[in-house]
Amino acid sequence: MPTLDTATEAVQAQTTVDGEPCVLIKLGEVVLKGKNRELFERRLADNVRSATRGIARVDVIRRHGVFIVRTKDATVEKIDALAERISDVMGIVWAHRAWRVGKDVESVERAALELMAGRTGTFAVRTKRRDKRFPLTSTELDRQVGGKINDVYGLPVKLKGPDHTLSIEIDRDEAFVFSGGLPGQGGLPVGMSGRGLVLMSGGIDSPVAAYRMMRRGLRVDYLHFSGMPFTGPESIYKAYALVRELDKFQGGSRLFVVPFGKAQQQIKSSGADKLAVIAQRRLMLKTGEVVAHRLGGGTLITGDALGQVSSQTLTNITALDDAVELPILRPLIGMDKIEIMDQARRIRTLSISELPDEDCCTLLAPRRAETRAKIEDLRQIEKRLDVAELADQLAESVQEHRPVYGDS
Ligand code: ATP
Numbered sequence: 001m002p003t004l005d006t007a008t009e010a011v012q013a014q015t016t017v018d019g020e021p022c023v024l025i026k027l028g029e030v031v032l033k034g035k036n037r038e039l040f041e042r043r044l045a046d047n048v049r050s051a052t053r054g055i056a057r058v059d060v061i062r063r064h065g066v067f068i069v070r071t072k073d074a075t076v077e078k079i080d081a082l083a084e085r086i087s088d089v090m091g092i093v094w095a096h097r098a099w100r101v102g103k104d105v106e107s108v109e110r111a112a113l114e115l116m117a118g119r120t121g122t123f124a125v126r127t128k129r130r131d132k133r134f135p136l137t138s139t140e141l142d143r144q145v146g147g148k149i150n151d152v153y154g155l156p157v158k159l160k161g162p163d164h165t166l167s168i169e170i171d172r173d174e175a176f177v178f179s180g181g182l183p184g185q186g187g188l189p190v191g192m193s194g195r196g197l198v199l200m201s202g203g204i205d206s207p208v209a210a211y212r213m214m215r216r217g218l219r220v221d222y223l224h225f226s227g228m229p230f231t232g233p234e235s236i237y238k239a240y241a242l243v244r245e246l247d248k249f250q251g252g253s254r255l256f257v258v259p260f261g262k263a264q265q266q267i268k269s270s271g272a273d274k275l276a277v278i279a280q281r282r283l284m285l286k287t288g289e290v291v292a293h294r295l296g297g298g299t300l301i302t303g304d305a306l307g308q309v310s311s312q313t314l315t316n317i318t319a320l321d322d323a324v325e326l327p328i329l330r331p332l333i334g335m336d337k338i339e340i341m342d343q344a345r346r347i348r349t350l351s352i353s354e355l356p357d358e359d360c361c362t363l364l365a366p367r368r369a370e371t372r373a374k375i376e377d378l379r380q381i382e383k384r385l386d387v388a389e390l391a392d393q394l395a396e397s398v399q400e401h402r403p404v405y406g407d408s
């Protein structure tokens, strides 16, 4: 009879993987065809390479519907860090830490045993063959590897609702074996849809709006209006911290800050009264348009949601659209505050947005805000202010920051 020691040694011999750990990426929007698909894949591979630069130099190998990310001297820890980082890159639906092994049953079995070591509960094996020439069918391989795991560890197989799912994918040159993975963000690779400028307050909504547009492939810059010199710099710190967190989704983010206090005072003393809030929002948009043109941006993005506050009635939104020629994208327009907050929590901006600050908007909150702003009245106010000139000056006064994800 074998002793406990020799039994352990036997298991160890069977679980020495003759392969390497890597990240196996599943791509989103797989319906894309032809030239768009080529663009999608090339952009995504570039984005994966730049997102992981701080962790390791990687090779991104493109296969049909998946990417393989490899690095020299890969350790499981390094691959885990890469997978985590990659799961924030837009355009990916799964990032799996996988064993990349030889395309033979024995190598697959060894990796499977290594992955299942120490686990308890039920399991199922699921095989996918991208190379149909492999001698075993998917079901045959499921049975073979499942039987082996059962023999060695005594774990019971359960096909419906198992505690662990072990995945095997037979590819062109190799096999991948993995269990679990990190869900990605989905969407399109950043940069595929052009460039836009996000009007970024310190609030909950605008970071979520930025996230949703990056997820549709837009590369974004950020513009924040602070109440300086009449408020402290807190709102700038918040905007900075928010952009730094959001930078994980695209890299290379730029934050432009405009000291807006004096312009707000001008609006106030122009007799705008109940229209002051909308007049101020129009001035933000006009300034944004000047900045966006300079940066080559084709759209402005705001966190407006229909009816959320008095400045976001349909009439007022129409009055805001009238202020600029660039299209204004409002990805949150049909969302409830609860939904927006859930998303903010998931992308880890909520706790930053909830920090206290002195929002520049509080400087001129009139007693009652107009809910049905008339465009003609707004234009009158703007004439008195020489608003085009003012927007140019404000755009001139921006300070640029480069918040980088992971920096403190
Ligand atoms: P948020 O939670 O993003 O602050 P909100 O619900 O407070 O939004 P508003 O204050 O009416 O709503 O602002 C609506 C949108 O206008 C914001 O989502 C943002 O895009 C833009 N905005 C408001 N204040 C600023 C600011 N100080 N700097 C830049 N953009 C701003």
Ligand code: MG
Binding pocket: 201, 202, 203, 359
């Ligand atoms: Mg706000």
